[in-house]
Amino acid sequence: MENELDILVLEQSHTFIYFRWTATEDVCRVKRDGQMVYTGTQNRFKDEGLKEGHLYTYTLERLDASGHWVDKIKLQTATEKRQTNSNNRLAELVLTTIVSNSRISLAWGKIVGITAYDIYRNGAFIETVEKNQYTDRQVSMNEEATYWIRGNRPIVKSQKKFSDKKIALNKFFNSLHQKSPQKKAATEDFWLTKKIASLDSLLSDKESTQLVPAWQLRYTTFLPDTLLKNPNLLSPFAYFQGMDEALTLSHHITGLKSILLLTLKKVRHWYGTSI
Numbered sequence: 087m088e089n090e091l092d093i094l095v096l097e098q099s100h101t102f103i104y105f106r107w108t109a110t111e112d113v114c115r116v117k118r119d120g121q122m123v124y125t126g127t128q129n130r131f132k133d134e135g136l137k138e139g140h141l142y143t144y145t146l147e148r149l150d151a152s153g154h155w156v157d158k159i160k161l162q163t164a165t166e167k168r169q170t171n172s173n174n175r176l177a178e179l180v181l182t183t184i185v186s187n188s189r190i191s192l193a194w195g196k197i198v199g200i201t202a203y204d205i206y207r208n209g210a211f212i213e214t215v216e217k218n219q220y221t222d223r224q225v226s227m228n229e230e231a232t233y234w235i236r237g238n239r240p241i242v243k244s245q246k247k248f249s250d251k252k253i254a255l256n257k258f259f260n261s262l263h264q265k266s267p268q269k270k271a272a273t274e275d276f277w278l279t280k281k282i283a284s285l286d287s288l289l290s291d292k293e294s295t296q297l298v299p300a301w302q303l304r305y306t307t308f309l310p311d312t313l314l315k316n317p318n319l320l321s322p323f324a325y326f327q328g329m330d331e332a333l334t335l336s337h338h339i340t341g342l343k344s345i346l347l348l349t350l351k352k353v354r355h356w357y358g359t360s361i
Contacts, residue, residue: 091148091157093184100138100166106130110148117145139167158289159186162361181278183361185288193219194278199239206234227285235278282361
């Protein structure tokens with residue numbers, strides 16, 4: 087019986103992406119963003135000379151005995167960023183997505199202080215996992231899916247890495263609800279979100295423009311204020327953070343770092359992409 091083709095190992099730096107798949111002894115091919123980059127019988131590929139912090143989509147296929155390309159797998163991941171001076175861990179995380187027939191796998195970088203993650207599909211809770219990865223094998227082939235990954239940790243575990251300005255913000259934030267228990271006030275929520283097109287369209291033989299990220303929003307505001315009240319009274323987020331500085335062209339290009347949403351009890355960080 088032939089082994090099921092799957093991605094076994096994935097590694098990346100700021101300039102390369104390396105992955106290894108199931109050894110089948112068959113000819114396999116790899117495309118990067120629709121361009122052929124490898125054909126051969128080795129079960130590994132290293133893509134070098136890549137852009138730092140850039141998102142790439144790979145297609146892996148196997149040539150069967152009848153001469154057909156089968157077992158298509160799509161892998162979307164990114165190179166790392168060398169600049170790690172961001173106050174928000176989500177600005178540095180690499181979110182990897184692997185899709186194949188009736189299967190979606192997600193993997194993300196670890197966040198210090200978080201020991202479990204809640205997984206949601208299309209707004210419905212699925213389960214809690216302890217590892218920073220999740221595989222969903224109950225996936226419809228003809229429907230889009232949006233995944234939310236939520237992690238929570240006490241702020242005190244991360245304050246050592248915060249800037250003086252962020253610590254001052256936390257003190258002000260906590261002062262808004264002094265009557266609340268300290269445990270409830272001093273927590274952080276981290277949210278990752280991934281919107282994925284239907285597997286039928288992603289695994290189709292016809293290359294689809296849906297593989298290009300539809301959005302990668304990491305900042306909701308360029309307002310110079312430190313803390314702003316949400317004008318939407320129906321939103322669960324009462325406050326959100328501004329940039330605390332004036333907007334420049336470089337902010338518009340490279341300042342899309344992270345979403346930091348404040349509620350009356352929690353600091354929320356949100357980051358999302360789509361495939």
